[in-house]
Amino acid sequence: MIIKEKLIPMIKKKKQICIIVLAAVGIVAVVGSISLGGKKVLKVSSNTDKVSVEAIKANMGTVASKESFNASLETSQEGDISGKLAGKVTQVFFQNGQTVSQGQTLVKLDDTDIRNNIKSNEAQLAAAEAQLKAAESTASSAQLEVNKPQIDLETAQNNYDRTKALYDQGAAAKVDFENAQAQLKTAQSALESAKASAQASSSSVETQRANIQTAQTNLDNTKESLKDTVITAPTSGIITGKNISVGQYISPGTILGKVETISPIYAVIDIRESNLSYVKPGAKVKFKLDGDNLKEYDGVVKSIDGAADPASRAFKCKIQIDNKDGKLKPGVFGNVEIATNETKKAIAVPLKAIGGTEGNYYVFIDDNGVAKKQNITIGEFDKDNVEIKSGVQAGDYVICTNVSTLQDGDAVKIVSE
Template identity: 30%
Template structure:
């Protein structure tokens, strides 16, 4: 009985020792965690400064070919061959489309026959007139009969002239079965097929002259003073990220649009590699020549959360989260329009680790 009682006492002591050890460990661990939490976070700061911001006018425009030639047939005919495809480069004078010459050659033969027919009628009218003149001199016919014969002669001469004009037109059309390009450029918007019967004036395709192009923008009247002929413009397009094309203002429409009240402006750009193509959207940046002083911070200092922009500042060695409003990018910096003042120390690194209220060990204090 005594032995059993001693065993129970020993077990109780062991249990109490285990519980005490666990409790001591938890207390120690909490103390260590608190110590670690109180360790300051090493960060680098940059002091905000006012910077000069060039005033620019940013606009979205559309690329157009320097010359866009609409190719059409001058007469009705059936398409026999199409020798080009969209995107193909062509030189001035190159044949683009050929028309079936059969109907045109038939038209020439009909015109030739009409010439012969009217010439025969003219010959008959001339002989009749000469005969009636003789009869009139002999008082065998009246003057009215002579004048009637003279009128037929004049009509016959007119019919011959018309017949020759029709023949000349038919012969020219027969020679123009080859449709050529009047400019050097690139084929676009081909809208014709082999076997199609085309009518005069219907556009078959276009030839875009792309060694130089225009970017067309529309400028509000309050900004039109910034658009001056010859002024440099920077152009970017989404197709070539990071590449800047340079152009100059070449055309300013002197009248605003009736509905938009905006002025149409064309920026001419050299395009030797034909990277810029008609229909592309382009972003243009036009300097107005003015400079404005604004507050800026390094772009990497911005922390985004739920669509809002924040920065962390060093507030007496404590991290403080500040809501800010941003403006335009200025190189590696970004404009701050609200939320900060000049000479504020901004934290620019370890932003993924920092929390509002964290203790800080700062380095730097660098200016922008």
């Protein structure tokens, strides 16, 4: 009984404390409600500080109309990795996905036999050069040996002419004339023999020079074959389709992989005849990957086929994109937007004011000091502004800062418009 009497005052005291706490909470809530200007608040908070934000007044303006085309990415250039020689692969220096430069070494073949052939050809060239020197020396001697028979012939010819004249006058014996005649024939024969020997020596020199040329050609070809044991990248780009391993024996022309140039890369679209008025070489365009409507890539129309495809009646158009960072890959699909010659009225807001993800974009509108989250539908946009198709009216103040941290119902203060 004594215990019960002591507990009753304690319970009453606790009830009083609870009532005081609840009353305090109620006062805070009321103060919070008043500080928000009497607007409907989606969350109650004891924090009455306002978030300073920048906002822009949405106005109807004139924007360029754009046409959208489905696009696929293609390499701007590609080359096969292949060799000119048959041989055994000793080293491979590339992998799929690797970036390479034109002329970069990718594969090495066994060059043992070719190096041995080079040594053999060098020896043959040296031998041919030595034989040429010997032949030139012989030819020089043979030419000198022509001089004496030439002099002898001239002497024999003079003696014959003098003896014949005397013989014709009856002043010389017949035997003397016959001897002079015989000496002339002998001298003529000796000169012809010397000339033939000199000619043979000269021909030998030409033969040795031809041998040197053949040996030099063989050596050059063998050295060229040595170069061909190193297979290099045909162009700059990304390696794909690797089909080689160390120890493999390859034949000339075997495709060992491909090098695809993706910087620049081409976005390929099909256009109709009606689009040709604004889709022209040099026209600037915007490319976006499927699933990423906010990331844009600048491009320029590079070429348009001169004739339409007979089946589709469409013209194939290639758009060049720099792609210096290599993020765009061949075979990927996207969308190309090209400005037409027309304009239209639309509401546009800064890109930085947009939050959310594809299909669920939103902005915050200043509603008498309260950040009001508003779902929106977007249209065309550039690197700075977005067309708003629905969710924002002309005259609304759209908050452009702190979008990622704001909550629906936060108290805000516009510090700049």
